[in-house]
Amino acid sequence: MNELGRILIVEDDPKDVELTLTALEEYNLANEVVVTHDGEEALDYLYCRGNFKMRTGDNPAVLLLDLKLPKVDGLEVLQQIKSDEKLKMIPVVVLTSSREEKDMVASYKLGVNAYVVKPVDFHEFVNAIKELGVFWAVINEPPPGSIRRK
């Protein structure tokens, strides 16, 4: 296994978190995963504030972002990231239940790097997560300043 980039998951539903982690674990991608449960917490993590004041300042290699989130929703998080000089290079993958075209259009307009609709079928779901994890955390060369485990 090569270097493994850190994955930041932003997901409010604990079941989805569990299923996502299970899928990542299956392919040994779960070691470098941070889970935040709403948009505010995600932004706290990225800006090293609140509960994440003490963490080192590097960016995650990829951010798996749900759209329907409490407090600050996914599109707002995306907008904040893409309009911040320090954060805009972080690859963001929207991972959502919705196939709504307007969400898709809004996400791409804000500069999302990928848009994935969570499949209902668990096999497909696991596959999707695995491929996302492998691609963004392993294959893809993340921008400079990302956290990587040697």
Added chain:
Amino acid sequence: MNHNQIHRFWRSAAQCLLGSIVLAVLTFVCFRLNASVTTAALLYLIVVVLASLTGSFVLSAVLSITAILFLDYFFTAPFFRLTLSEPLDAVALVTFLGTALVITSLMSKRKRAEEVLREQANLLNLTHDTIFVRDMSNVITYWNRGAQELYGWTAEEAIGKQAHQFLQTVFPLPIDEIRAELLRTDRWEGELTHTKADGTRVVVASRWSLQRDERQQPVAMLETNNDITERKRAEQEIRKLNAELEQRVIERTDELKATNKELEAFAYSVSHDLRAPLRHMAGYAELLQKSAASILDEKSRRYMTMILEAAKRMGDLIDDLLAFSRIGRAEAQKTMVSLEQLVKEALNEVRPETDGRNIVWRIGALPNLYGDRSMLRLALVNLISNAIKFTRTRPQAEIEIGCVDGKENETVVFIRDNGVGFDMKYVNKLFGVFQRLHRAEEFEGTGIGLATVQRIINRHGGRVWAEGLVDRGATLYFSVPKS
């Protein structure tokens, strides 16, 4: 002779008789008083003038001649003797006659003219239109019966009044501009508001004409007015109704928009929130199946499979329903599209369903259609996919796609198959949402496909219909208007 002429004749005769008697008596009195010939002549002239003022030319002439005859025959010597042999008498007689004739003819001419005028004025009184005449300082000089009826003032009350003050006229333009136009073109038309004798307001369509004398100097203005108060009121009513209608349309549109928005929010929520628990059910069932595989018996494993299948079906249903509702909400973007190309694309999309099948395709000449490309494609995919599905039991499936010829206003497309068909008595159920004519174990499906087709075609202003026979195949048609 009609009644009027008879009447006029007897009146003239009576006047003749009366005038003659008056003349004779006056002449008699004259000579009794020893008046001179000059006095008699003067008196005679006065009487002739007076007579001609009241009578016609003929009447005056008759009067004159009668008077001369009376003079000659009744009042001869000892008072006076008219001798035609004496030159002076002859001259006097000729002068009398001549003067009388000239004066009567002049007078009767004036009288005729006055009569004509009076007749014309009477004619103006016959019309229902309101007509009055103003001189150049706007003083009313003529007032017809229509004016009296409309405004409630008699001619006697109105004539001599300053028109604009009298009627409290409200002009649509400054009065100077109206006057300028009248002097320039000799006419003006517009709407005025007047006040009647009882104080109510009346709106009139007013037409002014300028009268000029022989030297082209303006002398009077003829004003013809039509009461349009009622018409204006009706117009205003219509305008008000229109405005109300428009307002109602706006309100309804807003309501519809709100409903649409709610629907959209609902669909959005379904799309997000209903799929998540479903995914969890499927996910955990899968995990359970994996972790408990060793301890599960055959029966339990079947239960797990059933749970997973149900979740999968629920997912399909939600996806189809969302797609169906999206057609209702999405804006149709119509262009000219090649049906041939669309069918090709649709066939590509359904290719996985034809694996391992023996299908004979018959695709006829296909025209261009005016419509929303992606919607029409979806409709074709649904129809072709249906045809593939319902011919599954045939060793050799035959599917024909073509266009019905000879339609002027619409393009009619059909998809015919030799599949299991359907009973025509259920044809009404074919296009309903969640309506299925086959059991799930025979042919899978959500029952939304043909409903989606119908919705797409309806949005194009077309129709869908079907013909079929049990076990003898089905033909599905749709029409799209030619733009």
